Amino acid sequence: MARSKKPVVIVTRRLPDIIETRMMELFDARLNVDDHPMSRADLIEAVQQADVLVPTVTDRIDAELIAQAGPNLGLIANFGTGVDNIDLKAAHERGITVTNTPGVLTEDTADMTMALVLAVARRITEGERLARSGDWGGWSPTNMLGQRLWGKRLGIIGMGRIGQALAQRARGFGLAIHYHNRTRVPEEIEDELEAVYWESLDQMLSRMDIISVNCPHTPATYHLLNARRLALLQPHAVLVNTSRGEVVDETALADHLENGEIAGAGLDVYEHEPEINPRLRALDNAVLLPHIGSATIEGRVAMGEKVIINAKTFVDGHAPPDRVLETMF
Known part of the structure; x- marks a missing residue:
């Protein structure tokens, strides 16, 4: 047969x-x-x-x-x-x-996004490199100072499944939730997350302590965070991207990080993967991961x-x- x-x-x-x-x-x-x-x-x-x-x-x-x-x-x-x-x-x-x-990747990516927020704000990878280097001289009151998360404002770009899962985690760290989305989420979700909606992305960017990119890459979101918008961020602000590298203008981001115009960035995705901008690789205030946000x-x-x-x-x-x-x- x-x-x-x-x-x-x-x-x-x-x-x-x-x-x-x-x-x-x-x-x-x-x-x-x-x-x-x-x-x-x-x-x-x-x-x-x-x-x-x-x-x-x-x-x-x-x-x-x-x-x-x-x-x-x-x-x-x-x-x-x-x-x-x-x-x-x-x-x-x-x-x-x-x-x-x-x-299926919602929880994993939200976990990694929160991990990057912590890693950048508390300089975790920079501290880990110092501990391994043999150059650490011991504890001191002003060594490796980072930023406290509790009481800060988190601005989420893209309030889909991952954005909402991140918001749930972030609330546990005492972060106030703000978001910009193509359409406003239902009122019950806003109430549950105590989330503030911003129709204007520019206005939200200028007021946040932490920005997380959680929107897909489409023609409309290509370089959504360009040089002009990155310039709206406050000097102490932290940017995290676990979505798609093309959403952020990496050249402009490197400029802002090198010049101290923003405090730090945590990236799991890149504009030209698997290539990573060498300027970003050279920066202590950039935490870089090899696209492992969903890797469980x-x-x-x-x-x-x-x-x-x-x-x-x-x-x-x-x-x-x-x-x-x-x-x-």
């Missing part, structure tokens, strides 16, 4: 073992065993062969690539919440469905489970639950 033909699912990067094993059971899964980033040629071959492509946020699935897709490619099941790596318009014009993995075992497995559900639902002839529409981003 001939074996039943399973849909070809090509995965661009290594995923947790439990996810890859389930994919092998359900699909004709082509895995990236050595976890090398796929070259452009690799991606072209993948879209020509696959029924379902499972890229990650670092794979550029642009209009040129989509134009070379084979006739069987029906679904791009992105392993990630953001879809700025995919040309949604080009995909939809080719009749290719796009899905993502929303909601639980989070990665949950992402993979969503990819599997989206792919299985699609190949069974139904609308996948996490379909991304062009108008959503």
Whole structure:
């Protein structure tokens, strides 16, 4: 008896073992065993062969690539919440469905955002380097002074799932919650978080002690925090970005940090990943992480489970639950 033909699912990067094993059971899964980033040629071959492509946020699935897709490619099941790596318009014009993995990374990213707020305000990584250097001369009243969080104002740019989860954590540290969002959140959420809404981003920026970027990268948010807006921040202000690097003008940020025009920055994402601006790497008042905001075992497995559900639902002839529409981003 001939074996039943399973849909070809090509995965661009290594995923947790439990996810890859389930994919092998359900699909004709082509895995990236050595976890090398796929070259452009690799991606072209993948879209020509696959029924379902499972890229990650670092794979550029642009209009040129989509134009070379084979006739069987029906679904791009992105392993990630953001879809700025995919040309949604080009995909939809080719009749290719796009899905993502929303909601599963909320708590992990909010944890990391709060960790960066603490690390910058209390100079934690700078202190850790001093302790390891052998140059620490012991405690003194004025050594390594940072900023107290209690009683400060936190301005959140993007009050979605992650922004709200951050606000819940920040309240426990005595921070007053302020936010700017494309649309105002429901009154009950504002009441629960005791959050103050600012329609004007400029006005909010000039009054906050801490700014956290939690909005997606879209054409409208590219360099949302440009040189003009960064100049609105107070000299003692702290900026944290765990969203997308493109939202912040890194050159302008480096200028402000070098000149002491803001106190510090905590970054988990960068404008030209994996490259990091060397000026930022040289600064003690910049805490830099290698895009690990969502890097928990639980989070990665949950992402993979969503990819599997989206792919299985699609190949069974139904609308996948996490379909991304062009108008959503």
